[in-house]
Amino acid sequence: MKKIKYSLLLVCSITLVGCFGSDTTSSSSVDRMIDNPTPNEIKVIIDGNELNIPAKSSVNYTFEYGKHTLSYGNQSLNFIAKPSTTNSSGLINPTQSNYYLLTTFYTTSNVSDETYDKLIAKYLNSVPVIIKGEQQELELPVKVINDVFIERQKDFWDYSVDEPYPDEVTLRGKGQFQSRKIKLFREDGFIEALKAEGLNEKVDFINEHPKFSELKKYTIPNIQLDAITCKKGREFVETQLNDWNKLFTLTGKDLALLYKQLTSSETFHTKHAIITECTKAGDSNQSYQFATRELEEAFDETNQLNFFITQ
Structure with a gap:
């Protein structure tokens, strides 16, 4: 299989960002974006309420803590909305479309390409794609996810789908020369990022996901x-x-x-x-x-x- 190595080198400086928990007992609900990255309008049903989400757009929805039902197409699932022990964010992906967690490094200007390649090497994965009608692989510093509930505390990112990479960030700490940053992409945005880095061939990413009925379900352990x-x-x-x-x-x-x-x-x-x-x-x-x-x-x-x- 053909393998194409993708490397994004940003020459800049770095900022460290902190994450702090909060008291969730003062709230009774959680807001979450329901995303539709597809080229067609979709209908999602939450607890019997129909939501029509236009193509390539999203809606924000407030979920009261407790049990809910989500239906899309001819599938349904039950889920619990609850507080989390840390600040959390994410999106709901009813179409189970592919999203892409791309890892890159911000580095100081004296970092060589060889050093950068060593930094990024352990984040490279072979991603199956279709190019010119044949299944091939791209070697990319990316993780592909298509969960219905995509949560930042499970699959962490620094920049969400609607946040661009900054041109530069501020480095703090003596001797620091690099920092790993992760951005979450919809598929269209990810392909555009690849094109910007010189990938000229048409690429179709393979989407494989389980049915709603096959998704892992949370159960209380049966303790004797x-x-x-x-x-x-x-x-x-x-x-x-x-x-x-x-x-x-x-x-x-x-x-x-x-x-x-x-x-x-x-x-x-x-x-x-x-x-x-x-x-x-x-x-x-x-x-x-x-x-x-x-x-x-x-x-x-x-x-x-x-x-x-x-x-």
């Missing part, structure tokens, strides 16, 4: 409470499971308050303090620790997200 030999540990895990199940029925600020409680430092410290008590009480098989580990693995993957798909 009777297997937890420590009484206090068993009571704590039972309370946690009951509270997490309430997230599927609560709405608005009620959901936000419960979510804050579940993800609070107090809950974390209580959970770990019980480990010591259960050990002293003779939980030699660490049944409580195994149960809480199951909870952590199930819940941690959604903590920084505003949306997750459910049954």
